[in-house]
Amino acid sequence: MPESTIHxxxxxxxxxxxxxxxxxxxxREHIGEIDHLMIDKLSGKVTYAVMSFGGFLGLGHSHYxxxxxxxxxxxxxxxxxxxxxxxxxxxxPEFTDDSWSDRRWEENVHRHYDAPPYWA
Amino acid sequence: MPESTIHxxxxxxxxxxxxxxxxxxxxREHIGEIDHLMIDKLSGKVTYAVMSFGGFLGLGHSHYxxxxxxxxxxxxxxxxxxxxxxxxxxxxPEFTDDSWSDRRWEENVHRHYDAPPYWA
Numbered sequence: 001m002p003e004s005t006i007h008x009x010x011x012x013x014x015x016x017x018x019x020x021x022x023x024x025x026x027x028r029e030h031i032g033e034i035d036h037l038m039i040d041k042l043s044g045k046v047t048y049a050v051m052s053f054g055g056f057l058g059l060g061h062s063h064y065x066x067x068x069x070x071x072x073x074x075x076x077x078x079x080x081x082x083x084x085x086x087x088x089x090x091x092x093p094e095f096t097d098d099s100w101s102d103r104r105w106e107e108n109v110h111r112h113y114d115a116p117p118y119w120a
Numbered sequence: 121m122p123e124s125t126i127h128x129x130x131x132x133x134x135x136x137x138x139x140x141x142x143x144x145x146x147x148r149e150h151i152g153e154i155d156h157l158m159i160d161k162l163s164g165k166v167t168y169a170v171m172s173f174g175g176f177l178g179l180g181h182s183h184y185x186x187x188x189x190x191x192x193x194x195x196x197x198x199x200x201x202x203x204x205x206x207x208x209x210x211x212x213p214e215f216t217d218d219s220w221s222d223r224r225w226e227e228n229v230h231r232h233y234d235a236p237p238y239w240a
Binding site: 011012013014015016018019036037038039040041042044045046047048050068069073075100101 | 131132133134135136138139156157158159160161162164165166167168170188189193195220221
């Protein structure tokens with residue numbers, strides 16, 4: 001069954017397969033992968049993609065939470081495209097263990113990435 | 121970082137952690153687990169939970185796709201509750217490899233579980 005849910009040609013993707021999906025930057029260059037997703041338990045809405053950059057950008061951290069609304073799936077590239085740049089990642093509101101339950105951090109990070117809030 | 125995203129007390133859950141979340145039936149008895157989720161690539165909406173029953177109900181298949189809208193997260197139980205019964209699972213529209221891209225199957229399975237369609 002898990003195998004049978006892998007169908008790159010249709011609109012649904014298994015959560016197992018999202019991990020590892022490539023993310024492309026403004027020039028459609030490959031900048032990283034999705035490591036895992038954060039999901040709102042009550043609404044079932046994906047809220048953040050925690051991206052892994054594998055040291056590609058030489059950033060201080062290897063994982064960054066990006067608002068889901070700042071990512072757009074591109075069926076041609078078979079990955080997510082984003083306008084996020086290295087400097088924007090470096091300037092992102094600092095992430096701590098408490099950030100997920102801190103609405104102010106959520107507001108700041110959505111504003112930082114020009115992404116509409118998922119709770120609106 | 122993956123560790124820091126595990127916070128059972130707040131509203132967000134990592135996709136890594138949804139796998140294995142318990143599902144409870146009408147009498148709040150434990151009937152199975154979520155194996156993985158199906159996510160709509162474009163909207164980022166969780167559409168189905170593929171449940172694993174571990175032979176508990178003696179069903180013909182060990183995995184069943186359940187519309188996300190047929191599950192409700194219960195913060196007290198720390199799991200999902202559903203009104204799904206064994207007979208309803210047995211009567212569910214048959215699932216094949218093509219079902220994910222078959223809107224008619226999707227309509228049937230949502231109707232079967234009295235779940236509002238995610239695409240509405």
